Amino acid sequence: MTPQRTLFHTFDAPKDAIALDCGQTLTPYTVAYQTWGKLNADRSNAILIFHALSGDAHVAGAHEDGRTEGWWDLMVGPGCAFDTDRFFIICANVLGGCKGSTGPGSTNPATRQPYGTDFPVITINDMVRAQHPLLRVLGIEKLCAVTGGSMGGMLALAFIQLYPEMAERAIVLASAATNHAQAIAWNKIGRHAIMDDPLWREGHYYDSPDGPPRNGLALARMIGHVTYISEGAMDRKFGRKLQSADVESFSFGVDYAVESYLAHQGQSFYERFDANSYLYITRAIDYFDFAAKTGGDLTAAFAQTRARLRFFSYDADWLYSPERNEAMTAAARAAGREAVHHKIHAPLGHDAFLVQKEPQTELIREFLR
Amino acid sequence: MTPQRTLFHTFDAPKDAIALDCGQTLTPYTVAYQTWGKLNADRSNAILIFHALSGDAHVAGAHEDGRTEGWWDLMVGPGCAFDTDRFFIICANVLGGCKGSTGPGSTNPATRQPYGTDFPVITINDMVRAQHPLLRVLGIEKLCAVTGGSMGGMLALAFIQLYPEMAERAIVLASAATNHAQAIAWNKIGRHAIMDDPLWREGHYYDSPDGPPRNGLALARMIGHVTYISEGAMDRKFGRKLQSADVESFSFGVDYAVESYLAHQGQSFYERFDANSYLYITRAIDYFDFAAKTGGDLTAAFAQTRARLRFFSYDADWLYSPERNEAMTAAARAAGREAVHHKIHAPLGHDAFLVQKEPQTELIREFLR
Incomplete structure (x- = not known):
């Protein structure tokens, strides 16, 4: 793959202003993103990847900054689970982040100083809302899939809840429907x-x-x-x-x-x-609750979605356990969704979603076929 | 029970100086302790309890300072697992602590200022060495049992290793033979x-x-x-x-x-x-390794002990897991020791050793009979 360049799009039209969950409105804001592969003629091969807490838009391949590895090189590239020869892959830095998208370190237009803690407290849903207009910019009306691990999985879940008609599939790895007490x-x-x-x-x-x-x-x-x-x-x-x-x-x-x-x-x-x-x-992770709008009823929450679902959990993951993923899968099925839970043997634990390639590669390739 | 008073004994005779594991010698030092019940005529009913990280000598009963509860009221008292009507119970604040025994907040005799970090770095073995002469002061040559939970269990293990002839039984709760990486x-x-x-x-x-x-x-x-x-x-x-x-x-x-x-x-x-x-x-907990002197061989370490052993683990304890206790028990048995592992159903986790009374009360009473 040729070295990746981070691209930036600043949204400042009134229609793109984000009505944040906290009640404030955010405008303008910038989304930093990268893409891999090519959008096909009928614009049906786009996959949106969401990164985890410390990630960024640089998912795979060499980078113009000289770093040689993306955070998901193992899974994204020619012949990989997310095959850049077949799919048009997009990943954007989250709102609130520090890798190019607007966040607390960005300049507050009202003061011309960095926001700091004057930046509004945002949610996982707000992060998804910030990436939604990017799809319009890229000419995409429907995604082949959304995916992500850990917080990225929460973002994928939020996406299929906020925009149920926009994603055919969701692949959620090492994640949870909500952040538990521990x-x-x-x-x-x-x-x-x-x-x-x-x-x-x-x-x-x-x-x-x-x-x-x-x-x-x-x-x-x-x-x-x-x-x-x-x-x-x-x-x-x-x-x-x-x-x-x-x-x-x-x-x-x-x-x-x-x-x-x-x-x-x-x-x-x-x-x-x-x-x-x-x-x-x-804080956004803490606030995430996929069933918040359905009074805690996870099945009712999944009933409002449309995407076909694959959940991957890792048997030694004690942050977001297989049991929580099994419960999430059962709720999705009870809601009539096509949902499969793959419990992967992965002695490393939670981070296995980042560094272990098999067997999830074959399972994801099959799901995307 | 009548209100408990904390007693203090300062050891300053040359024979009581502690040759610490770090190579330094500590003298003088004070041990703060409390006792419950009465030593019987043949001095055979004494039990030494070791406290956990944040504990102190005040195990049970009302205290002269007005606090009404000891940290192990549930297990120590008339009719309890450690029955103060039958046994003479002793508990001392550990060396390095801040509840009356010498520690970093004590006055350094060399400077007449608090030690602070001039206090030597000590080990679990050093803590046990500091309590050993207290038994002589109390007229005890042999203990009916040593016991403790969490770090207290490590102290009990260290005791039977350092003084194999001095304890008939060891009751080790929610503990481990060494501190693992996590x-x-x-x-x-x-x-x-x-x-x-x-x-x-x-x-x-x-x-x-x-x-x-x-x-x-x-x-x-x-x-x-x-x-x-x-x-x-x-x-x-x-x-x-x-x-x-x-x-x-x-x-x-x-x-x-x-x-x-x-x-x-x-x-x-x-x-x-x-x-x-x-x-x-x-730091003392980190350094604890029951098998350090036998090249990591836990069975060889238990071969040098004499006490009859009971290990209590708690099924939801993720700090010192039942699996580690099972391995410790197997090693003790392989060394020819009488060792039984009681895996207790305790949804609370590690702290269950402090707040759950059954079934360990009956099992301990039986063992002490």
Whole structure:
């Protein structure tokens, strides 16, 4: 594939203003996106991919910025599950993000300063609303499929609920119909870490000489990261291996390999992510509830959708468990939807949706045939 | 029972100096403890209870400080599993703690200032070494049993390894033979939260006008607390219940009941616990490895012990799982020890050892008969 370029579209027409769930109206806003492959003559081969919490529009292939890998190279490309020789693939950075789309780090037109926490609190539905007009720009009236893992799966579910006639299929990986209490707790603690960091400055740190709240964001990422892999995978990968010395240091520094790994995860994250975006995106995840408009009735919620459904869960995923996916599938079927749940053996846990290729590749190819 | 008074014994004789695992020698040091019941004529009815991370010597009954409950009232008292009418029960605050025994908040005799992080990094074995001479003070040569939950179980295991002839029985609840990688990760993140708090001041905050690192300690406690209860228990207790309003606030404040609960857990903890003690105690837990001296061979480690063993695990405990307890029991049996594993149905998870009375009461009474 040729190197990918990030494209930007700014929506400022009154008809594109987003009526946010919080009651505010957002306009203008920019959506950063990339595409792969070609839209066919009858415009029937488009697939919209939604990224997870820390993702971006750069799903696959070399990138103009010199980075060589997309976050889903394994699944998107020639001959892959999402075959760029057959499909026209689109992925946009979410509203509230920090990878080109409008978010808390963007300039607030009212003040000409970065929004910071003056950016409105948004929802998963709002993120989907922001991407909807992009399809019009690209000349797409109907998608062959929407898909995504983790938060990306929630976005796919929100899409088929908000625009039931616009997607033939939804492929939802390592996700859930709503954020459960423990997952809300982890998000809350992560936000606490950021907001407790004195460098956060109530969210207005973009011009601060001290820089952004790195420590808080690193902590939040470390917490998240532990939830993305299974206890067994951590045992196998690290166990009680010491990082460098032969014996414990009897200090509070890094003794164990798992400590070094976590520190690296935290540090590499604050070099590429905005702390305020972490607040906004995790809050959107907390607020997500596919059955909110049907009084908690998941079957009634699926009854309002049209897409054919495939749910992929990963047996060692303790963040969004197979059991939750099984319940979601049962609700969709009770609503008369075509829904299949594939429970994948994946010792890694939640992050398996990002790094494991089989057997989901063949199952997805079959579903898209 | 009559109100309990905390007793203190300071060990300053050269023979009581502790040769710590880190290589330093600790003397003098004070052990704060409480006792219940009466030592019988042949001194054969003594039971030593070890507390968990945030516990103290006040296990049961009314306390002179006006608090009405001990942390294990359910299990220790007249007619309870640990029957104070039959047994002489002892519990001491651990070395490194902040409830009366010597720890980082104690005065360093060399400087007449609080130790802070000049206190040596200690181990579970060191904590046990500090309590050993207390038994001599109390006139006890052999214990009927040692017991404890979570870290307390590790202390019980360390006791029967360091002093194999001194305990007839060990009752180990919700614990493990070593701290696994994910548990090390949580402890690491908790310490990070404390040490990132500017009020921590490299551990020398005791005289600071700004006070201790409350935010960091609260964060550490919140993280720990989520690991103490199961995902299902959080679902049943909180689910997605809102705390007060009917709708989401579209803010980063408290919307969900689980957020309010966590905030309360964090706040109530920093009112009663020292942040440096949290660092020292979690590091000791990380370092614990029952099989360290036998090259990782758990069976060889149990071969050096003598006590009859009972392991209690709780089926929804995801911190120290039933599987780890089953493996520990199998290793003990392979070493020729009398070992039984009771896997208790306890939907709450790890904290069930603190708050659930049956069926472990009858099983423990039977074992102590």
